[in-house]
Amino acid sequence: MTVFASLTDQAPNHWRILAQEMVAPFARQIDREARVPPQVVTALRQAGAFASGFNRRLALPVTRSQGTGGDVATDQVPDQVAAALDHGALHQALGAASASVQGVLNVHHMGGSALAKWGSKAQKAQWLPRLTSGDMRCAIAMTEPQVGSDISAVQTRARPVAKGYALTGRKAWITCGDFADLFVLIASLPQGPTAFLLPRDAPGLTIAPIDDMLGCRGYMMADLILDEVFLLDDHLLGRPGFGASHVAVTGLESGRINLAWGCVGLAQAACQCAMRRAKTRQQFGGAIADFQLVQQMLARMTTDIHAAGLMCRSASVARALRQMDAAKQATMAKYFASQMVGRVTRDAQQIFGAEGIGPNTPMAMYHRDSRIMEVIEGTTQVLESMIARLALAEVPA
Amino acid sequence: MSESISAIAAFMTRSFDGAEIAPDQDIFEAGYGNSMFSMQLVAFVESHFGIEVDADDLDIDNFRSINRVASLVARKQSLVSA
Structure with missing residues (x-):
């Protein structure tokens, strides 16, 4: 192979x-x-x-x-x-x-x-x-109530104090905020956005779980409220001012490839359920898989998944070999796969008919989970801008 | 060192829409450096020169000009071969 x-x-x-x-x-x-x-x-x-x-x-x-x-x-x-x-x-x-x-x-x-x-x-x-x-679980805390993709604008402040820093602010929508033991957190110093290692048990840190999410409910999402959280000097990660441009970007690039692969898996699961349903559901004297309009959906789903999978593989290989277009490939893989899984779960749900919106199949969960994918690790619209800029940089004026 | 300078200069020229960058020109003062370029530059020196940029190297002065980047590469390569 x-x-x-x-x-x-x-x-x-x-x-x-x-x-x-x-x-x-x-x-x-x-x-x-x-x-x-x-x-x-x-x-x-x-x-x-x-x-x-x-x-x-x-x-x-x-x-x-x-x-x-x-x-x-x-x-x-x-x-x-x-x-x-x-x-x-x-x-x-x-x-x-x-x-x-x-x-x-x-x-x-x-x-x-x-x-x-x-x-x-x-x-x-x-x-x-x-x-x-796995003794400790990690998460990354960048987003704030007023700060999304523009990490350079973080409002959580780190104030230099004796032997360390005092951090105050609020991080929002943090995946595994109510689960992780250690957060890589971006806060602002006079030199610019800076990364810190924030243990969950740091005094002054309050975890506020977020309930009733649309999908991916097991993300255990929470807000992190920091009130003069003291961190020793050795909890600064990287160097002051390099938190957004280097530390966060490294994490985000990992996350985009991981999430793209996750989307392929989720889409495959939904597609396989839909395939089985199409083969076994009888209407008008035959399996609905024999109907051309159902076949059209199955063909779109299968091709979409295959294309996303190939993009994931290419992006993983590019990153492993440190190819210069690795960041662009990771971004494109996430961009494509997160939209692909939305298309696939919608068609899969459609093939299930009424049962697809009922309680007895995983279709509703797949569909709700798929909606999360275009939002996290960079929205589709932010990624479009990034991909365009990276592609433009490859072509001489 | 001169080969490194040529490679870094070519990379920057490609990245900055064909602009000719002088070896000691401050790319940040000239408005070329942005956050996306910063990590691309790290990726370039790591992949092209086979070195590992780490936290100790995160000093803006190491990336300020073609000559500064070439000096960083030379220092890292000497550590690898030592």
Whole structure:
């Protein structure tokens, strides 16, 4: 099998087995209760999922309890490419099983990858083993009530004080705000936006959970309210003024690829349900899969998913090989896949008819979850602007 | 060093719509540097020169001009080969 092996290949891999056996059975419960249950977190930890995407040198040894191998042939591609594709397969598998759980691993990797890239040796030694083992969960806190994609405008203030900083402000819509143990948080210093490592138990930090989200209810979203939260000097990540341009961007690039893979998985799950439904639902003396207008939807769904999957693979390979267009590819993959999953879940729901909007299929959950994807990690409109600027920069005037 | 300077100059010229950048010209003062370019520059020096830019290198002076970036690359390469 090569890097661009068919996405329709159904050879078992360890992430797919983990996701289907240990995550998918809880998907409806997660949606209902808006929390990821401890047994799911334990299964992910034991399988090494919290270490996925991190440089192996930084991770503690982990024992995989599920399955025997991946679907990427490591003898044909460089190690870093195989690792990147294996990481993508994790997010694809989790996206199919529970978009909420994919989001938990996504923000863990977003914050963790920013720390792994821009942390000091001491910070990496202190935090990364606990993050990669899953003993601690990470998230990234950028958004504020008045600040979205323009991270450079953050209003949370960091005030230099003796031996550290005092942070005051409010972070909004933080995925895993009510779950993570450590936040990579962007606050403003006189030098500009700056990243800090904020432990959940820091005095002065209040977590305000957000209930009744439209979809991805297991994101355990919360606002973070900071009232003179004191952080020692060694909790500054990177350098003052580099929080938005370097630290946050590193996390966002990770998040965009992860989320794109998650969208492919979610779309595949919805599509497979719709395929089975089309084959078994009888109308006018035959299966509705024999009707050309249903076939049109199935053809669109299948092609859309395949195209998004290829973009994800290309983006993961580009990042692993440090290609110059890696950022553009990650952005395009998220841009395309997050819209694709909306189209696919809508058609899948349509194929189910009344049952697609009722309580007995996962279609409504898929549809609600899919609506989240175009909003987080950069809205479709913000990504369009970024892609255009990156593409324009490649063409001489 | 001169090969590094040529490669960095070519990258900046490509990034700045064909503008010729003098080796000591301050690209931020000239209005060329923005947040998107900052990470592209990191990606370029890492991929082109096989070095790892880390937190210790996050000093705006390291990225201010072609010559400054070339000096950073030379320092990092000497650490790798040492």
